[in-house]
Amino acid sequence: MIRKYFVLFWLGLAISFSIITANASGALGQTIQINTRFRSVINNPLPVWLLILRDADTGVVLPYLYDVRNNDNFWIAFSFGRNYIVTASTLKFGPFAIIHNFCHLEDSVLSGQSMIITLTGDLTPSPATSRCRVLKYKD
DSSP, X not given: OHHHHHHHHHHHHHHHHHHHHHHHTTOOOOEEEEEEEEEEEOOSSOOEEEEEEEETTTOOEEEEEEEXXXXXXXXXXXXXXXXXXXXXXXXXXXXXXXXXXXXXXXOSOEESEEEEEEEEEEXXXXXXXXXXXXXXXXX
């Protein structure tokens, strides 16, 4: 009796593992890597960056919310398809100070392109005080 449950357990585990690896093999599409190296950050209130990606093929929406707590940060956003659109890139400093299309990422369909974004300077409600370098590369 115990042997039967042991065999069923391992069979179930093997089936689960095969399903997980089958789904994970093609699950991730493009990546957006974000590095910040700010000299200073106005953090009263805490700046929050909302980045929304939409898969151009399936319509799946992926929201990412980043709290800028330090001068140096590292974040990664994943798309699950080859073609995606940055539908929102909004930096908020409380309810009134908002920078829409932060880093000018809201563009067009990015087909097979990942990005490395490097932010430097001073992070304030004025977009002129920070610099955003965007490197797009084919995957």
